[in-house]
Amino acid sequence: MEKPSVKSVIGSAVGGKMKEKEAREIIRKYEESAGPATMDRNCGYAEGYLEAIKKMKVLKDAMEALVNTINLLGPLMRKVMNDSQIGPLVAVREELSEALAKWKKKR
Secondary structure (H helix, E strand, C coil): CCCCCHHHHHHHHHCCCCCHHHHHHHHHHHHHHCCHHHHHHHHHHHHHHHHHHHHHHHHHHHHHHHHHHHHHHHHHHHHHCCHHHHHHHHHHHHHHHHHHHHHHHHC
8 A cells, every 4th residue: 555645644634534643643754764855845745734724723713703703692683683684694603613513523
């Protein structure tokens, strides 16, 4: 069986197909057995990977904040809006909640 490339390991981790810890371990093993040119390339991939993880966490935090805001404003919105106006907000909240649950499950 052929070893996956560092790039595919990073893609799997960012896409949620592999746990972050597992990906870091595979990358560390590659770095131990790699020459200087490969090390430089892998360091570039690793930096990109870490940057993607940071962006995912910021997005997750923003999604959680939006869900919490919709939940807090729910009672007030029901007083000033009709059901057809509230419906899309509830749908957004549901979709964000599902996405957050999937994200947490993968991590």
